Amino acid sequence: xxxxxxxxxxxxxxxxxxxxxxxxxxxxxxxxxxxxxxxxxxxxxxxxxxxxxxxxxxxxxxxxxxxxxxxxxxxxxxxxxxxxxxxxxxxxxxxxxxxxxxxxxxxxxxxxxxxxxxxxxxxxxxxxxxxxxxxxxxxxxxxxxxxxxxxxxxxxxxxxxxxxxxxxxxxxxxxxxxxxxxxxxxxxxxxxxxxxxxxxxxxxxxxxxxxxxxxxxxxxxxxxxxxxxxxxxxxxxxxxxxxxxxxx
Numbered sequence: 001x002x003x004x005x006x007x008x009x010x011x012x013x014x015x016x017x018x019x020x021x022x023x024x025x026x027x028x029x030x031x032x033x034x035x036x037x038x039x040x041x042x043x044x045x046x047x048x049x050x051x052x053x054x055x056x057x058x059x060x061x062x063x064x065x066x067x068x069x070x071x072x073x074x075x076x077x078x079x080x081x082x083x084x085x086x087x088x089x090x091x092x093x094x095x096x097x098x099x100x101x102x103x104x105x106x107x108x109x110x111x112x113x114x115x116x117x118x119x120x121x122x123x124x125x126x127x128x129x130x131x132x133x134x135x136x137x138x139x140x141x142x143x144x145x146x147x148x149x150x151x152x153x154x155x156x157x158x159x160x161x162x163x164x165x166x167x168x169x170x171x172x173x174x175x176x177x178x179x180x181x182x183x184x185x186x187x188x189x190x191x192x193x194x195x196x197x198x199x200x201x202x203x204x205x206x207x208x209x210x211x212x213x214x215x216x217x218x219x220x221x222x223x224x225x226x227x228x229x230x231x232x233x234x235x236x237x238x239x240x241x242x243x244x245x246x247x248x
Contacts (some may be wrong), residue, residue, distance in 0.1 A: 005047045017043040017103070018053055018066040020180035023232055025055055025064035027184060028108055030235035034061040039108025040088035042072075043180050044096055050074045052096055054089070056082045076150075087147050094153035095160060095176060102176045104183035112195035113173035120169050123193070126203035130193045131214035132186075138163040145171045165190055181228035188231060189224070 005011065024041045028034045039061070042052040053069045055061075056078075071079040074097070076089045092105045123137045124130065140159040144152050145168075156174070160166045165175045165186060173190050177183035196203070206214070 013046040024184035025061040029061035042092040094157040098157040104180040106187045107174040116194035125206040125211035131211045134211040134215040136164045182224040185224040185227035
């Protein structure tokens, strides 16, 4: 079965999600992440909701376009037979499967997030941005960093629960969201938060009440979808034109 709906709303939503995935990969590349192909961004298809879109392998993040995205079936095969990063499937599919509300998942290895996860320390409200994740984060406290099958992904999904982000011990950061834009912006924000943790290990934390108030206010005033727009304009707007997919 392939994604073939003629419904304009489905077609437009699929186009939007795929465009944001391609832009997300380019943002990661601009931030010098994924240089070794170590990372992945997926989006649930709006029609075949048990399928997900993923960058074909091997394509560099810096050149990702919507034409480079492939539709992955629930069994890990692709609709057109194109190869993918199987680790992406093992991690992302179980999350998409367990959380019908999750539209996108993002994970890559970063200069601050991965070492912070190696400390197995909790995420604390030590900065304004950290408050965004107040009571919305989880940790995967296993050392199975080589994700060889869906079983590990299923345990990651179980550890994530109903939270939005998870710290994978000795591995790195993972974010989810109700849109691709939100998921990518949350990932960039979480990396900045873990940088603050690493640079200020003895920081005095914000109180739970103040963190809750900040989280609610930031949610109203600082949309992650809007933050994605800033990231695109800052890091991608002037990059090499892509074939048929990156522009509005």
